[in-house]
Amino acid sequence: MAAVTPMMEQYLRIKAQYEDAFLFFRLGDFYELFYEDAKKAAKELEITLTARGKGDDRIPMCGVPYHSSDQYISQLIEKGYKVAICEQTEDPAQAKGVVKREVVQIITPGTVMEGYALQEKENNYLLSVTPFEGNEFGLAGADMTTGELMVTTLADFEELINEMAGYRPREVIVPSTFSEEKQQLLERRLHVTLSFEDHTEPVEEAAALVDGLSDGKIKETCYQLIRYLKQTTKRSLDHLRPAVFYLPQEYMSMDVHSKRNLELVETLREKKKQGSLLWVLDRTETAMGGRMLKQWIERPLLNRQTVEKRHELVGALIDRFFEREALQEQLQGVYDLERLSGRVAFGNVNGRDLIQLKKSLEKVPDIFETVKSLESSFGNSLMEGVGDCQELRRLLEESIEEDCPVSITEGGLIKDGYSEQLDDYRNAMRNGKAWIAALEKQEKEITGIRSLKVGFNKVFGYYIEVTKPNLPQLPEGRYERKQTLTNAERFITEELKEKEALILEAEEKSEKLEYELFMKIREQVKAFIRPLQQLANVISAFDVLQSFAEVAERNRYVKPELKAEGEVDIRDGRHPVVEKMIDEGDYVSNDILLKDDRELLLITGPNMAGKSTYMRQLALISIMAQTGSYVPASEAVLPVFDQIFTRIGAADDLAHGQSTFMVEMLETKHAVSKSTRNSLILLDEIGRGTSTYDGMSLAQAIIEYIHDEIGAKTLFSTHYHELTSLENKLDRLKNVHVSAKEEDGSVVFLHKVIDGAADRSYGIYVAELAELPDKLISRAKAILKEFEQEQSDLKEHKNRVAEESIQSGQERTSFFGNEEAGPQQLSLFPEEAEAQEASRQLNKSQEKVLSQLSSANLLHITPIEAIQLLDKLQRNLNN
Numbered sequence: 001m002a003a004v005t006p007m008m009e010q011y012l013r014i015k016a017q018y019e020d021a022f023l024f025f026r027l028g029d030f031y032e033l034f035y036e037d038a039k040k041a042a043k044e045l046e047i048t049l050t051a052r053g054k055g056d057d058r059i060p061m062c063g064v065p066y067h068s069s070d071q072y073i074s075q076l077i078e079k080g081y082k083v084a085i086c087e088q089t090e091d092p093a094q095a096k097g098v099v100k101r102e103v104v105q106i107i108t109p110g111t112v113m114e115g116y117a118l119q120e121k122e123n124n125y126l127l128s129v130t131p132f133e134g135n136e137f138g139l140a141g142a143d144m145t146t147g148e149l150m151v152t153t154l155a156d157f158e159e160l161i162n163e164m165a166g167y168r169p170r171e172v173i174v175p176s177t178f179s180e181e182k183q184q185l186l187e188r189r190l191h192v193t194l195s196f197e198d199h200t201e202p203v204e205e206a207a208a209l210v211d212g213l214s215d216g217k218i219k220e221t222c223y224q225l226i227r228y229l230k231q232t233t234k235r236s237l238d239h240l241r242p243a244v245f246y247l248p249q250e251y252m253s254m255d256v257h258s259k260r261n262l263e264l265v266e267t268l269r270e271k272k273k274q275g276s277l278l279w280v281l282d283r284t285e286t287a288m289g290g291r292m293l294k295q296w297i298e299r300p301l302l303n304r305q306t307v308e309k310r311h312e313l314v315g316a317l318i319d320r321f322f323e324r325e326a327l328q329e330q331l332q333g334v335y336d337l338e339r340l341s342g343r344v345a346f347g348n349v350n351g352r353d354l355i356q357l358k359k360s361l362e363k364v365p366d367i368f369e370t371v372k373s374l375e376s377s378f379g380n381s382l383m384e385g386v387g388d389c390q391e392l393r394r395l396l397e398e399s400i401e402e403d404c405p406v407s408i409t410e411g412g413l414i415k416d417g418y419s420e421q422l423d424d425y426r427n428a429m430r431n432g433k434a435w436i437a438a439l440e441k442q443e444k445e446i447t448g449i450r451s452l453k454v455g456f457n458k459v460f461g462y463y464i465e466v467t468k469p470n471l472p473q474l475p476e477g478r479y480e481r482k483q484t485l486t487n488a489e490r491f492i493t494e495e496l497k498e499k500e501a502l503i504l505e506a507e508e509k510s511e512k513l514e515y516e517l518f519m520k521i522r523e524q525v526k527a528f529i530r531p532l533q534q535l536a537n538v539i540s541a542f543d544v545l546q547s548f549a550e551v552a553e554r555n556r557y558v559k560p561e562l563k564a565e566g567e568v569d570i571r572d573g574r575h576p577v578v579e580k581m582i583d584e585g586d587y588v589s590n591d592i593l594l595k596d597d598r599e600l601l602l603i604t605g606p607n608m609a610g611k612s613t614y615m616r617q618l619a620l621i622s623i624m625a626q627t628g629s630y631v632p633a634s635e636a637v638l639p640v641f642d643q644i645f646t647r648i649g650a651a652d653d654l655a656h657g658q659s660t661f662m663v664e665m666l667e668t669k670h671a672v673s674k675s676t677r678n679s680l681i682l683l684d685e686i687g688r689g690t691s692t693y694d695g696m697s698l699a700q701a702i703i704e705y706i707h708d709e710i711g712a713k714t715l716f717s718t719h720y721h722e723l724t725s726l727e728n729k730l731d732r733l734k735n736v737h738v739s740a741k742e743e744d745g746s747v748v749f750l751h752k753v754i755d756g757a758a759d760r761s762y763g764i765y766v767a768e769l770a771e772l773p774d775k776l777i778s779r780a781k782a783i784l785k786e787f788e789q790e791q792s793d794l795k796e797h798k799n800r801v802a803e804e805s806i807q808s809g810q811e812r813t814s815f816f817g818n819e820e821a822g823p824q825q826l827s828l829f830p831e832e833a834e835a836q837e838a839s840r841q842l843n844k845s846q847e848k849v850l851s852q853l854s855s856a857n858l859l860h861i862t863p864i865e866a867i868q869l870l871d872k873l874q875r876n877l878n879n
């Protein structure tokens with residue numbers, strides 16, 4: 001490379017330290033990017049790529065104006081990149097040689113503090129992972145914008161990923177020694193930016209944050225996170241709250257797939273909030289409440305007492321309409337206290353933020369009053385020990401100007417009367433200005449020029465202006481000429497200049513003083529960060545609970561009764577989201593009873609009947625109940641489920657390199673290996689992804705395993721009607737089906753779940769609904785008829801064979817046990833079933849021969865008898 005200029009040398013030196021970030025290099029009013037950074041940024045930001053220098057020495061370059069840099073930075077952060085901000089750290093006018101520059105902050109997806117990369121009602125988590133001995137991992141999570149800091153340990157990598165997914169992190173920190181394969185898995189499964197930090201030694205100023213943790217290893221995980229935060233933000237971390245240790249087992253556990261499948265906070269395909277459970281439940285008034293609601297939904301509780309407390313306050317809020325309405329109105333006036341405190345600590349708070357803080361605090365006493373009036377013991381206990389921060393409100397009220405500007409350096413921030421010194425400067429300014437205003441009047445009178453005026457501009461300061469036609473009227477030598485315009489002359493006087501100097505000096509001093517005062521006030525506010533965070537916490541909880549109450553009333557939900565015995569008894573249950581998506585009143589409610597001899601339900605029914613909906617309904621109702629919400633039913637008795645497993649829908653993981661069937665089996669493995677008697681398992685058409693024979697066998701084995709080994713409450717939907725015969729074999733399994741009826745040649749889905757197995761499939765009808773070509777449909781109907789005919793012939797033939805074999809005294813062994821007793825499979829294209837039937841016939845005769853052969857006792861048999869046996873077996877085979 002040719003020799004570079006000293007400034008480029010400086011650039012390259014700094015850039016070398018920030019390889020994985022875009023280096024925003026401050027040059028006057030611009031941030032410039034060079035080389036590869038420039039090429040990539042020009043593409044990502046759609047800005048022009050230019051060049052610096054000439055000929056062979058040309059360096060690719062692009063730049064963004066300093067004043068609008070926020071939007072560009074946000075764009076890069078949103079795309080998962082990091083941006084290192086490199087500022088000029090000395091005044092260019094004073095600099096000898098190249099101006100000193102330094103990276104003052106690295107903005108990353110997990111540490112961003114402002115801009116549209118942040119969503120109001122969403123947390124922005126940065127996670128840190130350290131591998132422990134064995135297979136264990138330490139996990140720490142922080143939201144820099146709210147100051148939360150949470151830590152836990154996980155038993156293995158799968159659990160780690162599941163737990164991490166619950167945070168929906170943007171960025172994850174690992175040590176550089178973290179295995180390559182696991183790094184890739186984290187990136188692929190969580191879609192995160194990976195960052196590295198190898199130091200886990202204690203950070204003195206953060207010791208208080210980890211004091212409460214007993215385990216040394218987990219402290220290291222925290223320090224890894226804190227060190228990274230210090231490195232990147234290069235600011236105070238005062239608003240980080242002391243680390244809270246929790247065990248994932250304190251919450252209902254759901255793996256990543258289950259959460260996605262159940263569409264708890266976003267829809268599966270479009271990743272939208274609309275259509276998710278969160279969307280139905282969110283009537284929160286504040287951003288903080290919105291974030292807390294999302295956290296609650298992601299982590300339903302296991303502690304029955306705590307859940308019941310939430311229900312109690314929701315109940316009180318439902319009963320007291322006026323109080324609820326008042327509370328909602330009061331909450332509407334509360335800004336984002338958590339993020340405001342974060343900005344205070346971070347040092348980027350402005351006057352308007354402090355006004356928001358003040359306005360929020362004004363609402364607090366009213367909110368407390370309203371909650372007190374509910375006479376809810378839980379409501380009262382939430383407020384216990386939480387201050388209302390009115391001292392802070394008073395400080396802000398006395399000090400900060402109501403309509404202050406965004407800038408904190410140009411004055412207009414501090415109220416009159418707050419500082420005597422400032423008042424003096426302001427008086428000087430005002431007196432000077434009053435004097436000038438009086439001057440205009442006085443000079444008009446003296447000169448008789450009615451259009452004479454006193455004005456001000458930044459270059460010339462104050463002046464007296466007289467229009468050209470009036471100039472002859474002006475007494476010679478009265479003013480000093482300063483500037484000539486096309487149709488006017490501007491003048492000054494000695495006295496005017498003196499006053500001007502006074503005014504400008506006072507202005508400058510007052511601006512400086514205001515800035516200093518503002519900084520002091522900010523420091524005072526900093527002392528309130530902890531109380532503010534506590535306050536934010538209870539206000540968020542009130543908000544979520546009023547949201548539950550509002551939603552419950554609007555949608556006619558009821559309070560669920562949680563019982564330790566483990567039974568599920570839901571009357572007229574509804575799917576909270578589906579009922580919102582269809583016309584009001586069209587949703588067909590259903591009971592769900594799971595207890596004693598019906599802990600596993602095998603659900604059959606036509607396509608589109610509502611099997612999947614019924615299953616999800618139970619999961620969602622349970623999750624709602626355990627977050628403290630009321631539920632869509634007329635009555636609901638529920639256990640506290642420790643875990644929910646779902647294998648629902650075709651959430652293909654093709655992007656992650658796994659086939660549909662493999663994903664299905666992995667999820668099923670997860671369900672059968674982790675679930676307990678207190679879990680809920682939902683398996684939707686397991687085995688569908690492979691051949692009928694394989695699929696059915698697996699499905700049956702899975703059901704039997706859950707029934708015999710686990711005893712978890714289970715809903716299992718299937719199109720394999722053979723499986724319905726399991727009811728005879730398994731004590732605690734019952735068949736139910738979703739009903740449909742045929743009317744004038746078309747099918748009516750009743751969506752009603754009733755006991756017993758389904759009798760028909762209606763698959764072709766659904767294809768008809770989907771408007772496949774008429775020709776295709778009628779052909780399918782014809783084929784089906786043929787198959788049905790063949791099948792009944794086959795059955796007849798089989799019955800004959802069976803009768804004959806019964807007559808000949810031979811016992812039957814069947815793959816599916818008592819299959820004659822159960823209904824047959826009603827698949828749309830049953831060629832596979834047919835082949836299977838045939839192969840089963842073959843198997844049976846072979847099996848019989850084999851069993852006779854193996855039971856023959858050769859030690860007590862004569863050669864003649866052996867020949868006879870052989871002959872018999874051969875004849876049996878040929879039969």
Ligand SMILES: Nc1ncnc2c1ncn2[C@@H]1O[C@H](COP(=O)(O)OP(=O)(O)OP(=O)(O)O)[C@@H](O)[C@H]1O
Nearest residue numbers: 586587588589606607608609610611612613614751
């Ligand atoms: N209880 C109900 N009341 C009203 N509409 C319902 C009800 N249950 C389901 N539906 C409607 O029927 C549609 C299909 O339901 P669902 O997907 O649960 O059927 P399915 O039996 O699982 O079908 P498939 O066998 O094809 O998977 C739903 O999208 C919903 O619009």
Ligand SMILES: [Mg+2]
Nearest residue numbers: 611612613684
């Ligand atoms: Mg389905």
